[in-house]
Amino acid sequence: MGPIDAAAVQSALDRFAGREVYLHLETTNGAYAARDSENAMAICAYIRNGRVRYHRGVIRGDGPYRVGLKMDEGWIYAEGLTDWEVDAEGRLLMAGHDSEGRLAIALELSLTPFRM
Amino acid sequence: MERHVLVVYPHPDDETFASGGTIALHTRAGTPVTYLCGTLGQMGRNMGKPFFANRETLPAVREKELRAACEALGIRDLRLMGLRDKTVEFEDQEELADRILAVMREIRPSLVITYYPGFAVHPDHNALGAATVRAVEKLPPEERPVVHCSAFARDTREKLGDPDVIIDISSVRDVKLAAIRAHRSQSEAMMARMERDPAYRAQREATLRQEVYWTYRV
Numbered sequence: 001m002g003p004i005d006a007a008a009v010q011s012a013l014d015r016f017a018g019r020e021v022y023l024h025l026e027t028t029n030g031a032y033a034a035r036d037s038e039n040a041m042a043i044c045a046y047i048r049n050g051r052v053r054y055h056r057g058v059i060r061g062d063g064p065y066r067v068g069l070k071m072d073e074g075w076i077y078a079e080g081l082t083d084w085e086v087d088a089e090g091r092l093l094m095a096g097h098d099s100e101g102r103l104a105i106a107l108e109l110s111l112t113p114f115r116m
Numbered sequence: 117m118e119r120h121v122l123v124v125y126p127h128p129d130d131e132t133f134a135s136g137g138t139i140a141l142h143t144r145a146g147t148p149v150t151y152l153c154g155t156l157g158q159m160g161r162n163m164g165k166p167f168f169a170n171r172e173t174l175p176a177v178r179e180k181e182l183r184a185a186c187e188a189l190g191i192r193d194l195r196l197m198g199l200r201d202k203t204v205e206f207e208d209q210e211e212l213a214d215r216i217l218a219v220m221r222e223i224r225p226s227l228v229i230t231y232y233p234g235f236a237v238h239p240d241h242n243a244l245g246a247a248t249v250r251a252v253e254k255l256p257p258e259e260r261p262v263v264h265c266s267a268f269a270r271d272t273r274e275k276l277g278d279p280d281v282i283i284d285i286s287s288v289r290d291v292k293l294a295a296i297r298a299h300r301s302q303s304e305a306m307m308a309r310m311e312r313d314p315a316y317r318a319q320r321e322a323t324l325r326q327e328v329y330w331t332y333r334v
C-alpha cells in the first residue's frame with residue numbers, strides 16, 4: 001500500500017461501478033481503547049463480504065480522503081482513508097492509518113469473495 | 117518440573133507478550149509445550165511501523181511471525197484452531213470447550229496457561245479463557261491440570277487480589293525479546309515507542325523481568 005493517488009483511486013472506483021462487488025468495510029479504535037483511557041470505549045464495526053452494487057463511486061478530499069458509493073437504495077461511506085493499492089488479485093484496498101501506522105478504517109472492493 | 121504444558125490463547129503474540137518468559141523456562145527445562153492458538157489475529161490494527169501489511173495480507177504475515185516466535189520460544193507443537201479474530205465469543209462455547217478438551221485428553225498436560233475469564237480485556241481473550249476453564253471442568257477432578265491465568269484488566273487486583281504465581285523470567289529476557297521481535301507487525305510500533313519514551317520503556321521492561329498468573333480454582 002502507498003499514499004492515495006486520488007485520480008488513480010477514482011478510476012479504480014469507476015471500474016467497479018455497476019457490478020456486483022464484495023465489500024469489506026471496517027472501522028476500529030483498537031480492542032484496548034477502553035483499558036488504555038478511562039474515557040474511551042472500544043469501538044469496532046466490520047462487514048466482510050457484503051454484496052453490493054453502486055452506480056456512482058467518488059473520492060473526495062485532500063488527504064485523508066473520503067469515499068462515497070451511491071447505490072440505488074442507499075450509501076456506503078468511509079472517511080479517513082490515507083493509503084491504497086490494487087493488489088495482485090485486482091482488489092481495490094483502501095485504508096486509513098494513524099501516525100503509529102495502525103489501521104483505523106478500511107474500505108475494500110473485490111469481484112470475488114474475501115478470504116475468511 | 118511439569119510433564120507437559122498446554123497454552124491456549126486466541127491471537128498470535130498473546131503467547132509471547134503474556135507468557136513468553138514462562139514458556140521459554142519450560143522448554144529450556146525440557147518440558148514439551150503445546151500451543152493452541154485460536155485465530156490468526158486477522159483484524160489486528162498494527163500493520164508494522166512503517167506499515168508493511170494490509171488487512172488482506174495480515175493473516176499470512178502473522179502466521180509466519182507466529183511460527184518464528186514459537187521457534188524462538190522452543191514451542192514444537194503449534195496448533196491453529198482456525199477461528200476468526202473478534203468472533204470467538206459468538207461461537208458455540210460448548211463446542212469450543214470440547215475441542216480444547218480433546219487436546220487435553222491427547223496430551224494430558226499437567227499445567228494449562230490461558231487468560232482469566234472476565235479479566236483479560238479483549239472479548240476473544242475472555243471467551244477462549246472461559247472455554248479452556250470449561251474444558252478443564254469436564255475432566256474428572258483427579259485428571260484436571262493446574263490452570264494458571266494471565267489477567268490485565270484494570271480491576272484485576274481489586275477483584276482477584278494479588279497474583280499467586282510470580283515467575284522470574286530475567287534469565288530468559290532475551291528469548292522473550294526475540295519472540296517479541298519475531299512478531300514484527302505487532303511489535304515495531306511498541307519498540308519504537310520504547311526508544312523515545314523512558315516511562316513507557318520502564319513499564320515494558322517490567323514485563324521482561326516477571327510474568328504473573330492467578331491460579332483458577334476449578
Ligand SMILES: [Zn+2]
Pocket residue numbers: 126127130238241
Ligand atoms: Zn490477544
